[in-house]
Amino acid sequence: MxxxxxxxxxxxxxxxxxxxxxxxxxxxxxxxxxxREVFGVVGESGSGKTLLARTIFGxxxxxxxxxxxxxxxxxxxxxxxxxxxxxxxxxxxxxxFVPQDPFSSLNPSMRVGKQITEALYLxxxxxxxxxxxxxxxxxxxxxxxIPEPELAFNQFPDQFSGGMRQRIVFxxxxxxxxxxxxxxxxxxxxxxxxxxxxxxxxxxxxxTHNLAVLLITHNLELLRQSVDRIAVLYGGQLHNIVKSxxxxxxxxxxYTEALFACIPSKGRTLAEIRSIPxxxxxxxxGTTGCAFASRCGFAVxxxxxxxxxxxxxxxxxxxxxxxxxxxxP
Amino acid sequence: MRRLLSYPRSTIEWxxxxxxxxxxxxxxxxxxxxxxxxLQIDFxxxxxxxxxxxxxxxDETGRDVLSRLLFGAQLTLSSTLTVLVIVVLIGCTIGLFSxxxxxxxxxxxxxxxxxxxxxxxxxxxxGFASALGASLEAAILALVLSWWPNYARxxxxxxxxxxxxxxxxxxxxxxxPLTRKIFAYLIPNAFDVMIVQVSLDVSAVMLxxxxxxxxxxxxxxxxxxWGAMIADGRSYVSKAWWIVSAPGxxxxxxxxxxxxIGDMLRRELDPTLRRDRREGPAGA
Numbered sequence: 001m002x003x004x005x006x007x008x009x010x011x012x013x014x015x016x017x018x019x020x021x022x023x024x025x026x027x028x029x030x031x032x033x034x035x036r037e038v039f040g041v042v043g044e045s046g047s048g049k050t051l052l053a054r055t056i057f058g059x060x061x062x063x064x065x066x067x068x069x070x071x072x073x074x075x076x077x078x079x080x081x082x083x084x085x086x087x088x089x090x091x092x093x094x095x096x097f098v099p100q101d102p103f104s105s106l107n108p109s110m111r112v113g114k115q116i117t118e119a120l121y122l123x124x125x126x127x128x129x130x131x132x133x134x135x136x137x138x139x140x141x142x143x144x145x146i147p148e149p150e151l152a153f154n155q156f157p158d159q160f161s162g163g164m165r166q167r168i169v170f171x172x173x174x175x176x177x178x179x180x181x182x183x184x185x186x187x188x189x190x191x192x193x194x195x196x197x198x199x200x201x202x203x204x205x206x207x208t209h210n211l212a213v214l215l216i217t218h219n220l221e222l223l224r225q226s227v228d229r230i231a232v233l234y235g236g237q238l239h240n241i242v243k244s245x246x247x248x249x250x251x252x253x254x255y256t257e258a259l260f261a262c263i264p265s266k267g268r269t270l271a272e273i274r275s276i277p278x279x280x281x282x283x284x285x286g287t288t289g290c291a292f293a294s295r296c297g298f299a300v301x302x303x304x305x306x307x308x309x310x311x312x313x314x315x316x317x318x319x320x321x322x323x324x325x326x327x328x329p
Numbered sequence: 330m331r332r333l334l335s336y337p338r339s340t341i342e343w344x345x346x347x348x349x350x351x352x353x354x355x356x357x358x359x360x361x362x363x364x365x366x367x368l369q370i371d372f373x374x375x376x377x378x379x380x381x382x383x384x385x386x387x388d389e390t391g392r393d394v395l396s397r398l399l400f401g402a403q404l405t406l407s408s409t410l411t412v413l414v415i416v417v418l419i420g421c422t423i424g425l426f427s428x429x430x431x432x433x434x435x436x437x438x439x440x441x442x443x444x445x446x447x448x449x450x451x452x453x454x455x456g457f458a459s460a461l462g463a464s465l466e467a468a469i470l471a472l473v474l475s476w477w478p479n480y481a482r483x484x485x486x487x488x489x490x491x492x493x494x495x496x497x498x499x500x501x502x503x504x505x506p507l508t509r510k511i512f513a514y515l516i517p518n519a520f521d522v523m524i525v526q527v528s529l530d531v532s533a534v535m536l537x538x539x540x541x542x543x544x545x546x547x548x549x550x551x552x553x554x555w556g557a558m559i560a561d562g563r564s565y566v567s568k569a570w571w572i573v574s575a576p577g578x579x580x581x582x583x584x585x586x587x588x589x590i591g592d593m594l595r596r597e598l599d600p601t602l603r604r605d606r607r608e609g610p611a612g613a
Contacts, residue, residue, distance in 0.1 A: 059501055092504025099502070104495040109517035118513070122504045172503065 006074060007032035008180055008212050013310060014068030016048070016055045024066050025283040026052045026236040030311035031318075035179065038206050038213045040223040040244070042259070043233035048283035049216050050100075050184055052233070057095055057182065058087030073179065092122050096173035098183040102166035102190070106157035112168055113137050113153030116175050123176035140175040141168070144201060163194035167201065174205060181206075182214045187222065195219070199226050221263050229316070232256050235291025236283035237308055240326055241318040253319045253326035255292045290322055298323055336597045345589035352583050356406040359399035367400035367553045368392065376569045386571040388562055392551070394575050401553035401576065406583075408465060408554075409535045412472045413527060419473070420480020421523070425511065427481065428488035439485060442478035450475035450537055451544075458546035465538075465554065468547035472537055476530075483526055487519045521598040529591035532584035539580050555580050 015027035026048035033039045043049045054060040056070055064084070070077045073094065077086045091097060099105045107115060116137035120126045126133040134153070141149035144167040157165055166186060173181060183202065187195035199215075203226055206213050217223055223230055224244050232240040232255060240253035247260055261274045278295035285291035293303040303322050311318040319326035337343045360367075364384075371391030379386045385394040427438045454471035461467045491497065491514070500514055539556025541547035548554030550561050555576040562572025 059498060088504065091502050097502035099495050099499055101495055105499045107496045107500070107514055107518070109520070110513060118505070119503050169499070176503070
C-alpha cells in the first residue's frame with residue numbers, strides 16, 4: 001500500500017550549508033516521505049537533523065540549501081536564492097511545523113484562541129473574528145485533548161502546563177490542515193508520560209486526517225514504537241533508513257545497531273547497555289569517507305577514503321555502510 | 330483593571346498613584362477651577378501673601394499664583410506628553426526597523442544613536458534657542474531631538490530579544506506576514522518594557538522642560554510654565570517665598586510620584602521577575 005503512493009516530500013542528494021561557511025554541514029541526503037507515512041529522523045545532538053529540517057523549509061536564518069533537489073507533492077522547489085520564498089509559501093498551508101520547546105513557542109501576549117484563529121485566517125482565509133472561526137478553533141482545541149476548550153480559548157499560554165502548551169502548539173499547526181507535519185523534537189521538554197500522550201496524539205491524527213509526519217527526535221525507543229520508517233543521521237550524513245519493524249529483527253547499519261544498543265529497557269542490565277566509544281563528530285563531515293568510521297568496530301581502511309553511497313530512493317530501506325552491513329537481505 | 334489595582338504594595342506607592350492622578354486631573358480640568366486669569370496683571374495686589382482671596386498669594390505683577398499653577402499644570406504636562414509621544418514614535422520606529430533589518434544598517438543606526446546621545450539636551454536646547462528664538466516649542470524640539478536615541482536603542486534591544494525567541498519562528502512557520510508580526514507579536518511583547526521606561530521618563534522630561542524654562546530657553550514669561558514661574562519669582566524669594574515654592578512643590582511632587590510609579594511598574598512588569606512568578610505550578 002505504501003509502495004504504491006507517490007512521495008509527498010522527496011529529497012535528492014540535498015546538502016545544507018551555513019551562510020558563513022563554505023563546507024556543507026549536511027550532505028548527500030536522499031529520502032522520500034509518502035503521504036500518511038510517519039517518518040522518523042534520529043541522530044545524536046549535532047548530527048544535523050534539526051538543521052536539515054529547518055533549512056529545507058526555509059526556516060533557518062543562518063543556513064541555506066547548497067545543493068540537490070527538493071520536491072513537495074510532486075513539484076520541485078526552486079533552488080538557490082528562490083528556495084526560501086518558495087518554501088515559505090508551503091508553510092502555513094501544506095506544511096505545519098512544530099518547534100522543540102512548548103514553553104517559548106507560543107506568543108505570550110496573545111490569547112490561545114486568537115493564535116488559532118490567526119492560523120486559520122492565514123491558512124484558509126477564515127475571518128479572524130467570525131463566530132464560525134471561533135467554533136472551529138474551539139473544535140481544534142478539543143481534538144488535541146484540551147479540557148474545557150471554550151475556557152482555554154480565552155486564556156493566555158502561561159496559564160497552561162508544558163504538556164498542554166505542546167498540545168496547543170499542535171492545535172495551531174493542525175488547524176491549518178497541512179499535508180505534512182514537521183515535528184522537531186516535540187517531546188524533549190516534556191516528561192515521559194506526557195511525551196507518549198503527545199506522540200499518540202500525532203499518530204492518531206496521522207491516521208484520521210491523512211497526515212504525513214516527519215518526526216525528529218533523539219528518543220529512540222519512542223521513535224521505534226511510533227513511526228513507520230527511521231532515517232539515521234550521523235555527522236551530517238544519511239547512514240541508514242530502516243523500517244522500524246526491522247529494528248532488533250535483522251542486522252542493521254553498525255551505527256544504528258550501536259544507537260539501539262544504548263536504549264535502557266526492561267530486562268536489560270546496566271552492563272548490557274553499551275555506549276558508543278569515542279566522541280561524536282559534528283555535522284559537516286562531507287561525503288568522502290564514513291563519518292562513523294572512527295568509532296565503528298568493523299571499520300576498514302576503505303571506510304575512511306571511499307565515497308559514501310547515495311540512497312537511490314527506490315527501496316523501502318537503505319544502508320550507507322561501505323561494507324554492506326544493514327543492507328536489505 | 331483589577332490587576333492594575335493590585336500593583337501598589339505600600340502607602341508610599343498608593344500616595345504616589347493618588348498624587349499622580351490628582352496632577353493629571355489638575356492638568357485636564359484645573360483651568361476651570363482657577364479663580365483668576367493666569368496672565369492678568371494687577372499691580373495693586375502685587376506680592377500679596379497667601380490669603381482667602383489669593384490662596385497661594387500673588388507674584389511681582391499681581392498675578393494669582395494658584396491660577397498660574399492650575400493653568401501651568403496643563404502647559405507643563407502637555408509639553409511633557411508631546412515630547413514623550415513624538416520621542417516614542419520616532420525612537421520605536423527606528424529601533425524596530427534597526428532590529429528587523431539587522432546587519433550594517435542596524436549598526437550604522439545604532440552608532441548614530443550613540444553619537445547623538447553624546448549631545449547634552451541643555452547644549453542642544455541652547456543652540457535651538459539661539460537659532461529659532463527661545464520658546465517652549467524650541468525647548469520641546471530640542472528635547473525630542475536629544476531624547477529619541479534612548480528609545481531607539483531600547484526598542485532595538487527589546488525587539489531583537491523578542492525576534493530571537495521561538496514564538497517568532499513559530500509565527501514564520503504559520504506564514505504570519507511581516508506587518509502582523511510587528512503589530513501582533515513584537516509590539517505587544519515589548520509593551521511592558523516600554524511602559525516602564527515611559528513612566529520613568531515622564532518625570533525626567535518634565536524636569537528637563539522646567540529646567541530649560543528656568544534658564545530662559547523654554548517657556549517665556551509670562552507663560553505659566555512651572556519652571557518659568559520659578560525663574561520669574563526667584564529674585565523675590567526673600568520677600569515672597571510662595572511664588573517659587575508653589576511651582577517648586579508641584580514639580581517635586583510630579584517628579585517623585587511618577588518616579589515611584591515607574592519603579593512600581595518595573596517591579597510588577599519586569600520580564601525576569603514575572604517569569605519567576607509565572608513559572609509556578611500552572612494547571613490547565
